[in-house]
Amino acid sequence: MNLLVGALSVGLLLSLLTLGVFLTYRVLNRLDLTTDGSFGLGAAVAAALLAHGVHPVTATILATVSGWLAGAATGVVHTAFGVDTLLGGILVSTALYSVQLYVMQGGDVSLASADTLPGLAERIWTAAGGPPEVDLFGTSVSASNLAALVLFVVFVLGSMFLMERFLRTDLGIAVRATGDNPQMARALGVDVGFMVTLGLVMANGLIALSGALFAQYQGFANVQMGLGIVVVGLACLIVGEALLGRSGPARQIGGVLVGTVVFRLLVAGALRAGLDANALKLVTAVFVLLALVVPRALARVFRSPPRPPVTV
Amino acid sequence: MSGAALELIGLRHTFFPGTPSEQRALEGVDLTVEPGSFVVVVGINGSGKSTMLNAIAGTVVLDEGVVRIAGQDVTHWPEHRRAGMIGRVFQNPFSGTAPHLTVAENLAIALQRGRSRAIFRWGLSSARRSHLAAQLANLGLGLEHRLPTPTGALSGGQRQALTLLMATILRPGLLLLDEHTAALDPRSAEQVLRLTEETVARDRLTTLMVTHSMHQAVRIGDRLLLFHRGRILDDFSGARKRRLRVEDLLDRFDQIRNADMLDESAAEMLRRAYV
Numbered sequence A: 001m002n003l004l005v006g007a008l009s010v011g012l013l014l015s016l017l018t019l020g021v022f023l024t025y026r027v028l029n030r031l032d033l034t035t036d037g038s039f040g041l042g043a044a045v046a047a048a049l050l051a052h053g054v055h056p057v058t059a060t061i062l063a064t065v066s067g068w069l070a071g072a073a074t075g076v077v078h079t080a081f082g083v084d085t086l087l088g089g090i091l092v093s094t095a096l097y098s099v100q101l102y103v104m105q106g107g108d109v110s111l112a113s114a115d116t117l118p119g120l121a122e123r124i125w126t127a128a129g130g131p132p133e134v135d136l137f138g139t140s141v142s143a144s145n146l147a148a149l150v151l152f153v154v155f156v157l158g159s160m161f162l163m164e165r166f167l168r169t170d171l172g173i174a175v176r177a178t179g180d181n182p183q184m185a186r187a188l189g190v191d192v193g194f195m196v197t198l199g200l201v202m203a204n205g206l207i208a209l210s211g212a213l214f215a216q217y218q219g220f221a222n223v224q225m226g227l228g229i230v231v232v233g234l235a236c237l238i239v240g241e242a243l244l245g246r247s248g249p250a251r252q253i254g255g256v257l258v259g260t261v262v263f264r265l266l267v268a269g270a271l272r273a274g275l276d277a278n279a280l281k282l283v284t285a286v287f288v289l290l291a292l293v294v295p296r297a298l299a300r301v302f303r304s305p306p307r308p309p310v311t312v
Numbered sequence B: 001m002s003g004a005a006l007e008l009i010g011l012r013h014t015f016f017p018g019t020p021s022e023q024r025a026l027e028g029v030d031l032t033v034e035p036g037s038f039v040v041v042v043g044i045n046g047s048g049k050s051t052m053l054n055a056i057a058g059t060v061v062l063d064e065g066v067v068r069i070a071g072q073d074v075t076h077w078p079e080h081r082r083a084g085m086i087g088r089v090f091q092n093p094f095s096g097t098a099p100h101l102t103v104a105e106n107l108a109i110a111l112q113r114g115r116s117r118a119i120f121r122w123g124l125s126s127a128r129r130s131h132l133a134a135q136l137a138n139l140g141l142g143l144e145h146r147l148p149t150p151t152g153a154l155s156g157g158q159r160q161a162l163t164l165l166m167a168t169i170l171r172p173g174l175l176l177l178d179e180h181t182a183a184l185d186p187r188s189a190e191q192v193l194r195l196t197e198e199t200v201a202r203d204r205l206t207t208l209m210v211t212h213s214m215h216q217a218v219r220i221g222d223r224l225l226l227f228h229r230g231r232i233l234d235d236f237s238g239a240r241k242r243r244l245r246v247e248d249l250l251d252r253f254d255q256i257r258n259a260d261m262l263d264e265s266a267a268e269m270l271r272r273a274y275v
Helices: A002-027 A034-051 A056-081 A085-104 A117-127 A143-166 A170-180 A182-187 A192-218 A229-244 A249-272 A277-302 B049-057 B103-111 B126-139 B156-168 B186-203 B214-219 B238-243 B246-274
Strands: A108-110 A133-136 A139-142 A220-222 B006-015 B023-033 B038-043 B064-069 B086-089 B174-178 B207-210 B223-228 B231-237
Touching: A002 A034, A002 A139, A002 A143, A002 A170, A002 A192, A002 A229, A002 A249, A034 A056, A034 A085, A034 A108, A034 A192, A034 A220, A034 A229, A056 A085, A056 A117, A056 A192, A117 A143, A117 A192, A133 A143, A139 A143, A143 A170, A143 A192, A143 A249, A170 A182, A170 A192, A170 B103, A182 A192, A182 B103, A192 A220, A229 A249, A229 A277, A249 A277, B006 B049, B023 B049, B023 B231, B038 B049, B038 B214, B049 B064, B049 B086, B049 B174, B049 B207, B049 B223, B086 B156, B103 B126, B103 B156, B126 B156, B156 B186, B214 B246, B223 B246, B231 B238
Parallel strands: B038 B207, B038 B223, B086 B174, B174 B207
Antiparallel strands: A108 A220, A133 A139, B006 B023, B006 B064, B223 B231
């Protein structure tokens, strides 16, 4: 049962990653590889600060800010130097690998003895008179796990609410138009370069926040954490779209949450059923490939045969 | 400062310079357009008429020349900044709208053309919605009932009508129409053209319309420019424009074609004789 709560917790905090991938891949219509770097950077910044005794709230905020800077770096490489966002993201995330090593002064940081956000949540839970164990779906769940779960629910629902609202403001609609039809956006006075940069900043902030929460949840940060994480985000996004569809931002954002949680539950189930953990990234990548290719292939197979030419 | 709506001085532009596909699109275009004038632009493919429109809009960065809109030198302004003064409708009905955004959201973007896009303002307040519905009702296409429909679900004609409304919902200093009915079926083309004439007349918009249709060219507008090889060859206005018939234009195109062939055969003769 704790496996389920664990999968749920990881699913919730990774849904912030998926929300960032949604913003770049679907809204801006660009695959942003800064993702790998900013996820690891968020984890590295949060862990390094926490290990030095910085307050968890401050450390988490600064980790988010580091993600904004990473996104801004890719945005500036794109707008100021005309490098496309794909290459820009690769350059920035490659550079960030070194930055992470500097920030953590090594390849990893343990948070075993540091105060973290889940730890803080647990203390608040206890101070508020919460029971040390709670009966959930017939099994008992420890206060620390439950407090972490509640904390992540608050973060995720808050972020998703704000994102949904943002996408319906004048500014948010301009960002969406930039991804949907840049020619039209420019013709109506939208500064496309600025909108792309803004989207990258917001997305990588969310992704770094996700990394920071992930490090605090698992109790350590590692420089390898972000490698290939963009594929995980894509997989979650695709699962969500398969379940909830793609009509309108509210539905898509709901899909981000549902897709990430379902994907993590699938992963937990597969591992429990005996899937080799080493094969996880291979399986994830193949899954994303199939999800992108199969619908197209099916459409080709089931397309109605061409009609005979009309004779006059 | 002059009172012209648009001034073009010595526009020159060459695509792919120094390569085998080098193409001199503009070879010295000078033009002054008075406020409220409706200028129709014709010419064969590659004569430079679309390049001129793109140079005004800012999608083509000129080799040489000055573009002034309402007395303001915009030569070095980026496209999105010029957009504050310009409304545009493109030939391709897919170009003018964002397909995954709804009709209402597309119009909301048009409402902020040339203005700041604030994070603290809802794109679609109920006041805006009713304003947009009223504007759409003027088109007479029933689009006022389709505010929540993604524009990707509209027909080509509906999209062009919507794009026209988006280009003119804030009165633009200049309206640029680049063969905006050429990709439509005849009925939709006629409808969009009628809406164009109504809108331009109602708001007294300064308009440049590129067209391939000689019928449109003689029927519409109060001035006609004939482009050839990157230059303005003929400029009909006033009574000369009103008297112009389709046959006159076709005769003129024949003359040009003959002159071109004469040029080429003369060159061929010289080559044979001397090379």
